[in-house]
Amino acid sequence: MEPASRHPSLKSTAEECADCARVRGCAACFEELVRRFQSPLLHYLTRRVLSRHDAEDLLQETFLVAYRNLHRYRSSWRFSTWLFTIANRLAASARRRRRERVGAAGRLVQEFAGTDPLANAQENEMRSTLWDAVRQILEPDAFTALWLSYVESMPADQIGRVLGRNANAVRILLHRARTRLAERL
Amino acid sequence: MNIDDGSSTEFDGRQAGARDPLADRLGREAMAERPAFSPELHHRILKRVRGERLFVKSPQRFWPGRWPTIAAAAAILAVSGLIAFWIARSHSAPVPNPPASVVENVLPLPPKAQEPSISAAPASVAVSVNLGGVLSARLFPPEISVSLPTVSISLLSQPPEAQAAPSTTLPGSPDRLLESLLEPMSSAQVALIDVMSPIIRVLIGLLTFDH
Numbered sequence: 001m002e003p004a005s006r007h008p009s010l011k012s013t014a015e016e017c018a019d020c021a022r023v024r025g026c027a028a029c030f031e032e033l034v035r036r037f038q039s040p041l042l043h044y045l046t047r048r049v050l051s052r053h054d055a056e057d058l059l060q061e062t063f064l065v066a067y068r069n070l071h072r073y074r075s076s077w078r079f080s081t082w083l084f085t086i087a088n089r090l091a092a093s094a095r096r097r098r099r100e101r102v103g104a105a106g107r108l109v110q111e112f113a114g115t116d117p118l119a120n121a122q123e124n125e126m127r128s129t130l131w132d133a134v135r136q137i138l139e140p141d142a143f144t145a146l147w148l149s150y151v152e153s154m155p156a157d158q159i160g161r162v163l164g165r166n167a168n169a170v171r172i173l174l175h176r177a178r179t180r181l182a183e184r185l
Numbered sequence: 186m187n188i189d190d191g192s193s194t195e196f197d198g199r200q201a202g203a204r205d206p207l208a209d210r211l212g213r214e215a216m217a218e219r220p221a222f223s224p225e226l227h228h229r230i231l232k233r234v235r236g237e238r239l240f241v242k243s244p245q246r247f248w249p250g251r252w253p254t255i256a257a258a259a260a261i262l263a264v265s266g267l268i269a270f271w272i273a274r275s276h277s278a279p280v281p282n283p284p285a286s287v288v289e290n291v292l293p294l295p296p297k298a299q300e301p302s303i304s305a306a307p308a309s310v311a312v313s314v315n316l317g318g319v320l321s322a323r324l325f326p327p328e329i330s331v332s333l334p335t336v337s338i339s340l341l342s343q344p345p346e347a348q349a350a351p352s353t354t355l356p357g358s359p360d361r362l363l364e365s366l367l368e369p370m371s372s373a374q375v376a377l378i379d380v381m382s383p384i385i386r387v388l389i390g391l392l393t394f395d396h
Contacts, residue, residue, distance in 0.1 A: 034230050035222070042226070043219045060230050067234050130214050150208050151215040181207060 014079035022070045030070075033079065034063055040080075041087050044147060047131055048091040048140070049098075058094060062087045081158045088144055088162055095140070130185075137184050142177040145170055258391050265384045272376050313337045 014036060017029040041062060045055035065086050066073075073082055135143055141163055148154040148162060156174070157167040165173070317333035 030234065031231060034227060034234075038227060038230070039220055039222055042223075043215070046220070056226060056229075059226070060233055063230050064233055064237055067237055129218060130211060131218075134211065146211070147215070150212045178205065178207070185207065 015075050018070070018073055018079045018082075019075055022073055030067065033066075037080065037083055040152060041083060043151070044084070044144075045087055045091055047135065047147065048088075048144075049094055050135075054094065058087065058090050061090055065090070077161065078158060080152065081154065081161050084148065084152070084154075085162045092140065133185060134181060137180060138177050141165075142173055142180075145173050146177050146181075149174055254391050258388055261384055261388060261391075265381060268380050272380070 014033060017026075017032050020026040021029040021033065038059070042055055042059050045058045045062075046052055049055050049058060062083065066083060069086075073079070131147075134146060138146065144163060145159050148159045149156075154162075155167075156170040159174075160167045160170045163170065163173075313335050315333075315335050317330070
């Protein structure tokens, strides 16, 4: 049992919890991180992959990758930025795999997907929102930048870390995305 | 969740969000559809992480306690290696080349007469040898002793060339081993041993030090 004076409380920042989990192998702190970031990450991933089931799988994978690589986490990063970086990469990989599957199987997969009532219902539900229109209009990176900026209130430099770009490139990306959305919506 | 770092510009989405109706709408819509915390999903994630914990061992467990010891040992090894290299190099330094300039038109001097040198004179050393004791030790078991008169032998001290001559004993024989142990060490060997012995002692101490 960790001493109470050194153990981050529930009011501690995510970075303090991550440090405790990394340095002392504190399971309670990692559980706290999972608790805090479950909803924001699931929300983002659901928007990225358009399927709740796939998003949940990716969410589990995100926390698993984070746990495996916790020793690489540095406090100079915000923990949310680090997690969203992992989630974004996993979502991009999943999207690439999905495209390859569709490309390989061709029309068969598309026809099969069109006859799945659950997938259709989920997709219809997503299409009813403004964010789905945004997803249709924008490229994945621009979508992610806009999501992190408007929904997660991340500054440009943190978004840049998630996307692997510098802050100015992110500002330009956001500006162009807003311009395109203003034209189309 | 996040704190503004002051690096925002007019292109930053958050500042634009305060006055852009589209951004405001996007933000509100996203917050409205945000999924609630799911305990079932939380337990599923933790179950997978716990399963992983059995297999993943973070290198943090090893490094924080051990890296100063390992770094110190590596540094000591590097320094001792450098010192050994320096000593070996200084003892095997080549003889400097003779000056390249040639002095012309110098009359040859007549050869000097060979002066007698005190140091060159061979010094004789008288050694008394108990022949009986030597023979008893070499040829007979301990209970048999041979009595022979002690002989005094006068020896000339050997010149350096003769001292450096290879031994006539068989390599690997006990005599050769004893001879090699009794050989005087060169100054390089002495210096190397003087340097290495405290370092080796420190290294052994570090490696056996238990955290």
